[in-house]
Amino acid sequence: MDIQDREIFAGLTIFPPVFVRLDGRAFHRLTRTLNFKKPFDPAFCASMRAVCRYLLTESGLAPAFAYTFSDEISLYFKTLPFSGRVEKIDSVTAAIAASRLTIELRCAEPLAFDARTIPATGEFAVEYLISRQNEAWRNHINAYCQSALVDEGMSPREAAAALRGMRSDAMHEMMFERGINLAATPAWQRRGMLLYREECIKEGYNPITGEIVQAQRTCIREPEVTPLFSTDEGAALIRSLTGA
Numbered sequence: 001m002d003i004q005d006r007e008i009f010a011g012l013t014i015f016p017p018v019f020v021r022l023d024g025r026a027f028h029r030l031t032r033t034l035n036f037k038k039p040f041d042p043a044f045c046a047s048m049r050a051v052c053r054y055l056l057t058e059s060g061l062a063p064a065f066a067y068t069f070s071d072e073i074s075l076y077f078k079t080l081p082f083s084g085r086v087e088k089i090d091s092v093t094a095a096i097a098a099s100r101l102t103i104e105l106r107c108a109e110p111l112a113f114d115a116r117t118i119p120a121t122g123e124f125a126v127e128y129l130i131s132r133q134n135e136a137w138r139n140h141i142n143a144y145c146q147s148a149l150v151d152e153g154m155s156p157r158e159a160a161a162a163l164r165g166m167r168s169d170a171m172h173e174m175m176f177e178r179g180i181n182l183a184a185t186p187a188w189q190r191r192g193m194l195l196y197r198e199e200c201i202k203e204g205y206n207p208i209t210g211e212i213v214q215a216q217r218t219c220i221r222e223p224e225v226t227p228l229f230s231t232d233e234g235a236a237l238i239r240s241l242t243g244a
Helices: 027-033 042-057 086-105 124-151 156-163 168-176 187-191 232-242
Strands: 018-024 065-069 072-077 113-119 193-206 211-221
Touching: 018 086, 018 124, 042 065, 042 072, 042 086, 042 193, 042 211, 065 124, 072 124, 086 113, 124 156, 124 168, 124 187, 124 232
Parallel strands: none
Antiparallel strands: 018 072, 018 113, 065 072, 065 193, 193 211
C-alpha cells in the first residue's frame, strides 16, 4: 500500500465561507513565564493584535477579518488556500500564528495553537461571533474574580473552585464590593477586538512624472471599540464584511 493511502484525512476538503478558530495551548504557563499583568496584560493584547494583522496581510492566507480575545483568534475566510484542504489549512494557520506570537513576545519557550475549521454559510457568521463575544465576556468576568481571590491569598485552584457555579450577577457584585465595575472596564477586555481588511485610497508619489497619485490599497481597520455583535449595528458590520 502506498504511504499516502494511509493519510486518511489528507483529502478532506471544505468549501468557503469558513471560520478557522485558533486557541492557545497551555498559555497559563506562558503568563507565569513572562510575568504578565493580571487579569489582563496590555502587552499580550498588543501582541495578539499583531498576530492578527500578520495573518490578514502577510501570511498569504488572506482571511477577510479576525476576531480575538484572550488567547483565541477566529479568522473568517471567503476564499480558501490549499484548495480547501482542512488538514493543511488548520496546520499552517496554527503554525504561522504560533511563530508570529513567539517573535512578538520574544519568547524563548515554544508556543502552540490548536486549530479547527467551522463552516459559516448564511447568517451563521453573526451567530458564531455573538457566541464567541459572549465567551469573551464570561472570560473577562472570571479573570477579574479569579485574580482578586488570588490576590487575597487563595491559590489558583482554590479560586477556581470558589467561582465554580457562581452566577454572573454574583460575580459582578463580588467585584463591585472590591471597587471595580466590570461594565466599565476597557472595551477590549469585555468585547474582544475586531480587525478587518478594507479597500482604501492612499496618496503616493510618482518619481517619473513628479505627480502625487492616488492608488487603491488594502488597509486594516481596528475599531477602538468593537460593537456588540448582538446589536443591529454589530450584526450589520459583520454582514458587510461577509457579504451575507
